Amino acid sequence: MIKLDSKIPEGLVAEKWDNYKAHQNLVNPSNKRKLDIIVVGTGLAGGAAAASFGELGFKVKVFCYQDSPRRAHSIAAQGGINAAKNYPNDGDSIYRLFYDTVKGGDYRAREANVFRLAQVSNDIIDQCVAQGVPFAREYGGLLSNRSFGGAQVSRTFYARGQTGQQLLLGAYGALNRQIHLGTVEMHNRTEMMDIVIVDGKTRGIVTRNLVTGEIKAHFAHAVVLATGGYGNVFFLSTNAMGSNGSAAWKAYKKGAFFANPCFVQIHPTCIPVHGDFQSKLTLMSESLRNDGRIWTPKKKEDAEAIRAGKKKPTDLSEDEKDYYLERRYPAFGNLVPRDVASRAAKERCDSGYGVGTGQAVYLDFKTSIERLGEKVIADRYGNLFQMYEKIVDENPYKTPMMIYPAIHYTMGGTWVDYELQTTIKGLFSTGEANFSDHGANRLGASALMQGLADGYFVIPYTIQNFLADEIHTPRMNPNEVKEFIEAKEAVVAHVNKLMSVNGNRSVDSIHKELGHIMWDYVGMARNKEGLNTAIEKLIALRKEFWKNVKVPGTSEGLNIELEKANRVADFIELGELMARDALHREESCGGHFREEHQTTEGEAMRNDQDFTYVAAWEYKGIDNLPELHKEELKYEAIEVKVRNYK
Amino acid sequence: MDLKLKIWRQKDAKAKGQFELYSLNNITKDSSFLEMMDVLNEQLLSQGIEPVAFDHDCREGICGMCSLFINGRAHGPDTEITTCQLHMRKFKDGETITVEPWRSNGFPIIKDLMVDRTAYDKILQAGGYVSVNTGGVPDANAIPISKEVADEAMDAATCIGCGACVATCKNSSAMLFVSNKVSQLALLPQGKAEASRRAKAMVSKMDELGFGNCTNTGACEVECPKGISISHIARLNREFLMATAKE
Numbered sequence A: 001m002i003k004l005d006s007k008i009p010e011g012l013v014a015e016k017w018d019n020y021k022a023h024q025n026l027v028n029p030s031n032k033r034k035l036d037i038i039v040v041g042t043g044l045a046g047g048a049a050a051a052s053f054g055e056l057g058f059k060v061k062v063f064c065y066q067d068s069p070r071r072a073h074s075i076a077a078q079g080g081i082n083a084a085k086n087y088p089n090d091g092d093s094i095y096r097l098f099y100d101t102v103k104g105g106d107y108r109a110r111e112a113n114v115f116r117l118a119q120v121s122n123d124i125i126d127q128c129v130a131q132g133v134p135f136a137r138e139y140g141g142l143l144s145n146r147s148f149g150g151a152q153v154s155r156t157f158y159a160r161g162q163t164g165q166q167l168l169l170g171a172y173g174a175l176n177r178q179i180h181l182g183t184v185e186m187h188n189r190t191e192m193m194d195i196v197i198v199d200g201k202t203r204g205i206v207t208r209n210l211v212t213g214e215i216k217a218h219f220a221h222a223v224v225l226a227t228g229g230y231g232n233v234f235f236l237s238t239n240a241m242g243s244n245g246s247a248a249w250k251a252y253k254k255g256a257f258f259a260n261p262c263f264v265q266i267h268p269t270c271i272p273v274h275g276d277f278q279s280k281l282t283l284m285s286e287s288l289r290n291d292g293r294i295w296t297p298k299k300k301e302d303a304e305a306i307r308a309g310k311k312k313p314t315d316l317s318e319d320e321k322d323y324y325l326e327r328r329y330p331a332f333g334n335l336v337p338r339d340v341a342s343r344a345a346k347e348r349c350d351s352g353y354g355v356g357t358g359q360a361v362y363l364d365f366k367t368s369i370e371r372l373g374e375k376v377i378a379d380r381y382g383n384l385f386q387m388y389e390k391i392v393d394e395n396p397y398k399t400p401m402m403i404y405p406a407i408h409y410t411m412g413g414t415w416v417d418y419e420l421q422t423t424i425k426g427l428f429s430t431g432e433a434n435f436s437d438h439g440a441n442r443l444g445a446s447a448l449m450q451g452l453a454d455g456y457f458v459i460p461y462t463i464q465n466f467l468a469d470e471i472h473t474p475r476m477n478p479n480e481v482k483e484f485i486e487a488k489e490a491v492v493a494h495v496n497k498l499m500s501v502n503g504n505r506s507v508d509s510i511h512k513e514l515g516h517i518m519w520d521y522v523g524m525a526r527n528k529e530g531l532n533t534a535i536e537k538l539i540a541l542r543k544e545f546w547k548n549v550k551v552p553g554t555s556e557g558l559n560i561e562l563e564k565a566n567r568v569a570d571f572i573e574l575g576e577l578m579a580r581d582a583l584h585r586e587e588s589c590g591g592h593f594r595e596e597h598q599t600t601e602g603e604a605m606r607n608d609q610d611f612t613y614v615a616a617w618e619y620k621g622i623d624n625l626p627e628l629h630k631e632e633l634k635y636e637a638i639e640v641k642v643r644n645y646k
Numbered sequence B: 001m002d003l004k005l006k007i008w009r010q011k012d013a014k015a016k017g018q019f020e021l022y023s024l025n026n027i028t029k030d031s032s033f034l035e036m037m038d039v040l041n042e043q044l045l046s047q048g049i050e051p052v053a054f055d056h057d058c059r060e061g062i063c064g065m066c067s068l069f070i071n072g073r074a075h076g077p078d079t080e081i082t083t084c085q086l087h088m089r090k091f092k093d094g095e096t097i098t099v100e101p102w103r104s105n106g107f108p109i110i111k112d113l114m115v116d117r118t119a120y121d122k123i124l125q126a127g128g129y130v131s132v133n134t135g136g137v138p139d140a141n142a143i144p145i146s147k148e149v150a151d152e153a154m155d156a157a158t159c160i161g162c163g164a165c166v167a168t169c170k171n172s173s174a175m176l177f178v179s180n181k182v183s184q185l186a187l188l189p190q191g192k193a194e195a196s197r198r199a200k201a202m203v204s205k206m207d208e209l210g211f212g213n214c215t216n217t218g219a220c221e222v223e224c225p226k227g228i229s230i231s232h233i234a235r236l237n238r239e240f241l242m243a244t245a246k247e
Ligand SMILES: Cc1cc2nc3c(=O)[nH]c(=O)nc-3n(C[C@H](O)[C@H](O)[C@H](O)COP(=O)(O)OP(=O)(O)OC[C@H]3O[C@@H](n4cnc5c(N)ncnc54)[C@H](O)[C@@H]3O)c2cc1C
Pocket: A040, A041, A042, A043, A044, A045, A046, A063, A064, A065, A066, A069, A071, A072, A073, A074, A075, A076, A077, A078, A079, A080, A081, A163, A164, A190, A191, A192, A193, A226, A227, A228, A229, A238, A239, A240, A243, A244, A246, A247, A283, A285, A408, A409, A430, A431, A432, A433, A444, A445, A446, A447, A448, A449, A451
C-alpha cells in the first residue's frame, strides 16, 4: 500500500507556512520563461492562479468550457468572503477563523492547511480592493462586514448579493491583463478530456474544442486542475448546468486519489423543488439568515391548512410559529452551520410541519423589516428578493420566503498534499476541486476564501518547489511524443464510443435517474441498506447508459448532447464511489449523516476513535473495488470536541 | 399551456439559417423559459431531430451566458431579467413565440441560437482592469471610499457581459458595456490613475472589432437585465475626451 505523504512542514501550526516559504525551492526569473503551466478552469481558483503565474513570468495556457473565463460558476456566489481582519473589533483573529473552520468541518480537515488559509485570508481582501472590487462600505468609507453561519464574529466581506461575481471579475481582470501582455493564452469553449502522463509526471492534457469538435493534446511542465465541484451528480443542485466532475474523475482514473467523496454540502436555504421539468435549484444566500428567521407552524393543523391553501403564513400569530432553530440552538440560533440547519428543516418536514408542497419551511423577514425598515433590507438583499420574486411569483417583503435544503457544494475532491499536489507528480488541484480545507462541512463564505487563497497566495509558491527541478526538462511536441499521441487516440475512441451506442434514452433522462438515486440514498440522511441499494442501482445505471444512451449528430462541430453524455458517464461512476465512501464511514460527521449514528435528540454522532482520517480512494479498474488509503488527521493546536451550537 | 415556437436554426457559422416552427404542449406556467426549451429539446430528440443549441450555464441570472432574442426583445418580455430567469407565466396559452439569436456584426452566430461574444473579452483585455500584480498592496482599509462612490461603482460593476445592449442597439454599439468598466474603475481611487488611458484603449478596441457608434437612443438601458444606467456612458465620454485632449 502506498503511504500518503501530506508533506506538512515542521514546526508549530502558526509557523509552518513561514517555514515552508523560507526553505522551499524557487525558480529564478530567467528560467520561469522556459516553463509552461496549464490551468484548467477560470473560476476564482483557476483565474487567480493563472493570472499570478503569468505575472511571475511563467508561460500559461488556460482552459474553460464556457464562452468566456468570466462565466465560471464562482460568478454565482452571493453572500460573501471571510477574512480574519477583525475590522469590527469583535474579537476575531487568525486563530479564531482557523478554529471555527476546523470545528465547522467537524474535525475532518487538515489543521496545517486550514491555518494557512486563515493566515492568507487578510491578503485576499487587500488584493481584491487594490483590483477595484467594490465591496460594501460604511458611511465612514471603511469596509463593511456581515455574519455567516458557524461564527460568532462578523468577518464576512461582501458586494451586495453578488460577491462571487465581483471577486471573479477582479481575477478575470488580472487574467485579461496577462492575456493582453502575452503571458497567458486563453482557450474558451474547450473541455479537458484527459491528462497526459510521461515517465510518472503529468505533462499535459487532451482537450476537445466544443465548437469545432477538434481533439488536441497540449504540453506543460505542470498542470493545475481548478475545475470546481461535482454537486451535479445529484442532477438538481445550485451548481451551473455545465458544472461537472469530469476533469477530477479522469485524473482519478489515471492515478490521482479521490478524497472523502461522500462529503457533500446540502445548503439549507434554497428555493424548493416545484416540478419534474425543473433543471436546477436556486440558492437564497446564507447571509439572509442574518436578518431572516426560520420557522414552521407550531401546530400540525396549521401546516396542513397552509399546504391546502386554506391559510396563509401571514395569518399566524407570533405564538403559533415555531422558530425551531432558535428553540433548539439558542447560542447560534438561525446562524447554525449549514448541515445542522438542513437536517433540522428535514426533521420538521418529515414530522409533518412542512409548508408549500410539504418540503419547505419559512424564512421570514418581518421582524427585521419592522426593526430596520424595508429600505435597509432592500439595500442588503435587494437582488436576492428580486430573484425570489421572479421565480416564485411572491413578494418576500410581504410574505415569508419558502425554502428547503439543496445540494450545494462538495467538500470531497481530488486528494492533495500541503503543496496542493495530487498523488500524480506535476498534477495540482485547487479550489472546490480539491478536498483540502473544509473537512466534512464547509462554513459559509469560506469557499471564495479558499479559491482565492489557493490561486493567489498558495499555489504560486508551492508549484515552484516542483518546477525548480524541471528547468532542464525541454518542451515536448505533443504530435511526436508517444504518450501524447496515445492519450489523444484514447479520447477519440471514447468520443466515438459515446456516439456509437445509439440507444433510445436521452442523456438528461439518465442524468435525472442518477439524481433520484443519489438524493434518495446518498443525500441528507444515509443508512447501510440504502447505500447498498444505491450501489446496485448505480452499477445497473452505468450498464444502461452504455447500452441505451442516445447522442444525436456527429462528433465534429458543436454537439451539446455529446458534451453532456461525456459528463454524465463520469457522474455515474463518481456516484458509485460516493456511495462506497458513505458506506464505509460508520459515523455521522458534518454533511455526512448516517442514521445509525445519532443521539436520541437526532444530533450527529462522530466516531473519532475509528474515523479521524481522510479517506483517499485509489482507482483499480472499472470492475474492481477501489482501494482505500487513510491519511490520519492529527490535531495539535485544537482540542477535538463534540460540536455544540446550543 | 400549448405553444407554437418559431425558432432560428442555423447549422454552423457559414450556413444560411432559417426559422423552423415547432408545436409544444402541456408546458406549466411555473417553468422557466429555458426549462421550456429543455422540454422542446427532449421532444425533438425523441423525433430524431437535432436539439436546438442555445447558451446557458448558471440559470440564475448572473453568469451572462444565456442570450435569446424573444418576441423581438433581448431576454424577452420582462424587465431587469435574463432569459434564464424569465418564466412562462409571462406568455399566453396558444401564443406563437419567436426566438432568435443576438444579431450583431460583433457577435457572429456559431450555431442556432449561440453566438460568439469573445469580442467582449477582447475589449476588456485592452484595459478593463487595474494594473496591479498579486501581493504587495496596501491594507484594504488604507484608503476610505465614501459609501455613495462605492455604491455607484457597484452599480456599474453589476454588468454580466451578456450582450443584450449590443443586440438591442440599432447601431450595435457596445458603449454601455464599455462604459460600465470604465466608470466603475474611474470612480474608485484604485482605478483613477489609469482612467483615461483605459477609456481610450477600450474604445479603440471596440471600434476595431466592428461595433457601431452610440447615438444616445437609450434602448440599451431599457433592456439591460441589470438595469445599468446610460449615465455611465457620459462618464466614459468624459474620460475619453480627457485622454484625447492630453495627446
Ligand atoms: C449559488 C452559489 C452560491 C455560493 N455562494 C458562496 C458564498 O457566498 N461564499 C462562498 O465562499 N462560497 C459560495 N459558494 C461556493 C463557491 O462559489 C464555489 O465553491 C467556488 O466559487 C468554486 O470556485 P472554483 O474556482 O473552485 O470553481 P468554479 O468557479 O466552479 O470554476 C470551475 C472552472 O472550471 C472549468 N471547467 C470545469 N470542468 C472543465 C473541464 N472538463 N474542462 C475545462 N474546463 C472545465 C469551468 O469552465 C470553470 O472555469 C457558492 C456556490 C454556489 C453554487
